[in-house]
Amino acid sequence: MDDEPQLQLFEIKDVSPTSLRCTVRCVAGTVRLGATVELRPAAGRPVAEGLTVSAIEYAGGVAMEFVDLGRTALVTVTGPIDEAALRAVAADDAPEQVVPADLRLVVR
Template structure:
């Protein structure tokens, strides 16, 4: 997984059965708008697959086409999301719980 572009979740801002909005930090490669990603812990099975990166915003609400290594952003992904499974893995939605779970959006 280390060679695949990926975003590490810091905080879940909004969660629904079809959308996840979260703050992230790019920890590998570059993730582009429209990319297909799966949500999974750094070591473990995916919690959600076939998600699409539908929005990327940098500080101040600046819309961007990509997030590259070392940058932070507010990212929205859309697709089928099992809220219960995600909350179980993250044990809540505060930054401490999400960071501890080491959840990643990994480009497929």
């Protein structure tokens, strides 16, 4: 998984059955707008698959086409999301719960 472009979740801003909006940090490669990703713990099975990166914003609401290594951004992915499975992995939306879960959006 280390060679796949991926974003590590820091904070979940909003989640619904069809979208997830979260603050992330790019920990490998470059993730581009429109990429297909799966949501999974760093070591584990996917929580959601077939998601599409539909929005990327840098600080100040600047829309971007990509997030590259070391940068942070506000990212929205769309597709089928099992909220119950996500909440079982990350007990709360607060960073103190999301960060230890080491959830990642991994490009497929």
